[in-house]
Amino acid sequence: MATFGAAETDAEAPSASKPVTDADNSFVAFTVSSPAGKSNHSHPPHHKSVKPMRIVRKKILPALLLLFPAMVCVAGAADAPQGAKSGAMSRAAVRRQIQALDALGARLFRDPSLSASGKLACASCHDPAHGFGPANALPVQMGGADMKQPGRRAVPSLTYLQATPPFTEHYFESEDDGDESIDNGPTGGLTWDGRVDRGREQARIPLLSEYEMANKDAAEVARRLEQAGYAASLRRILGARLAGPDELFDAAAEALEVYEQNWRVFYPYSSKYDAYLAGKAELSPAEARGLALFEDPEKGNCANCHISQPSSNGAPPQFTDDGLIAIGVPRNRAIPANADPRHFDLGLCGPDRTDFRDRAEYCGLFKTPSLRNVTLRQTFMHNGAFHSLREVMEFYVQRDTDPGKWYGRKPDGTVDKYDDLPAVYHDNVNTDPPFDRKPGQAPALDAQEIDDVIAFLGTLTDGYKVPKRP
Numbered sequence: 001m002a003t004f005g006a007a008e009t010d011a012e013a014p015s016a017s018k019p020v021t022d023a024d025n026s027f028v029a030f031t032v033s034s035p036a037g038k039s040n041h042s043h044p045p046h047h048k049s050v051k052p053m054r055i056v057r058k059k060i061l062p063a064l065l066l067l068f069p070a071m072v073c074v075a076g077a078a079d080a081p082q083g084a085k086s087g088a089m090s091r092a093a094v095r096r097q098i099q100a101l102d103a104l105g106a107r108l109f110r111d112p113s114l115s116a117s118g119k120l121a122c123a124s125c126h127d128p129a130h131g132f133g134p135a136n137a138l139p140v141q142m143g144g145a146d147m148k149q150p151g152r153r154a155v156p157s158l159t160y161l162q163a164t165p166p167f168t169e170h171y172f173e174s175e176d177d178g179d180e181s182i183d184n185g186p187t188g189g190l191t192w193d194g195r196v197d198r199g200r201e202q203a204r205i206p207l208l209s210e211y212e213m214a215n216k217d218a219a220e221v222a223r224r225l226e227q228a229g230y231a232a233s234l235r236r237i238l239g240a241r242l243a244g245p246d247e248l249f250d251a252a253a254e255a256l257e258v259y260e261q262n263w264r265v266f267y268p269y270s271s272k273y274d275a276y277l278a279g280k281a282e283l284s285p286a287e288a289r290g291l292a293l294f295e296d297p298e299k300g301n302c303a304n305c306h307i308s309q310p311s312s313n314g315a316p317p318q319f320t321d322d323g324l325i326a327i328g329v330p331r332n333r334a335i336p337a338n339a340d341p342r343h344f345d346l347g348l349c350g351p352d353r354t355d356f357r358d359r360a361e362y363c364g365l366f367k368t369p370s371l372r373n374v375t376l377r378q379t380f381m382h383n384g385a386f387h388s389l390r391e392v393m394e395f396y397v398q399r400d401t402d403p404g405k406w407y408g409r410k411p412d413g414t415v416d417k418y419d420d421l422p423a424v425y426h427d428n429v430n431t432d433p434p435f436d437r438k439p440g441q442a443p444a445l446d447a448q449e450i451d452d453v454i455a456f457l458g459t460l461t462d463g464y465k466v467p468k469r470p
Helices: 061-067 069-073 091-110 199-208 218-228 230-238 245-259 272-277 285-295 389-398 423-428 447-460
Strands: none
Touching (some): 199 218, 199 245, 218 245, 285 447
């Protein structure tokens, strides 16, 4: 899958032939990558000496006509952009159009007037200062027409989604060291349950959700676009008469998608770990120990799902395998919907996703998120059950050694393990290391080792500045 972003239209991405400078603040360029395989794969061992990563560049423009079919549709229209009337837009025209959609998408992203309350924008929940995740520690965010309606899931990050493959129930593609004959199971898609594949499809969800931006339908979104002046801008940019509200809504969602493909904003690969892989930085002793524990299949085993090594073609790791997995996160009683004991969020098999509602083997599975910029978050897991990385790490290594610490009690006083998943689905819960231990056994990681892993996770935050040599 080619990874690319609209922002290359105004400047070239860093490349092997263009040395990275402090001003660039990015350590890799556009890449051609395939998502890594899932949990059956082993991962390359950590080496203390890492050669500079091979950087693979891919031009954006040859792919633009595939990504943005609307650009082709406007060709030949009476009010098409100059250069499109001959039947195809020139590369320069496509470049200008993407630049304009990118800029407009950024405005739409920040504008609360597109919501029924007039108070909620995309950026309200996806704060750029927090890795495009929530700026607070609430498990779910408030929205709706009255701004009093609680969501049902924690807000995920919007960064590093550009290489996410379309959802498939059976995923066979693998890295060099994997077995391509093995079915890795449900993989890909966006949102916690992978129910949409495109950024424009994802953008429609909050605009229409009753507990988010709460527009009743496409017509209401279109009316708000007209009132704010965005409709005129979209018509000018796309060079076509957007006749009805559905077309206008689609165009706005496309602009948001273009903005979220801006590599400088959403996937700059500018962390310390990227600099380390490029041979431009050294990890501290604690960070290096943390990386080794992160990758050790008998210790953290984190890299089993959160891929940490570059792919065979030099593409930087996304720190996710894009798979869906059940890990038995405790029920979060701070979510109002969970006050109903009959309510269960089953991820891939519902309630938001409906096409696998009758597939019991998929109940409890949620997308594995990227860990890039994870230290900027204050709430973790699909239900926001945890509020610190230490809490997350302790759950991973103590879920099975000390379940009473994490789960409630049944009426008879026994531990209600996996209390946010009906018992009929408990066999779906992952038991790979570090989830393979028994009550009373020592956890896979001790307190110091958890500190080291957290130190390593801190190297995944974008914006690292390579120290200047004296």
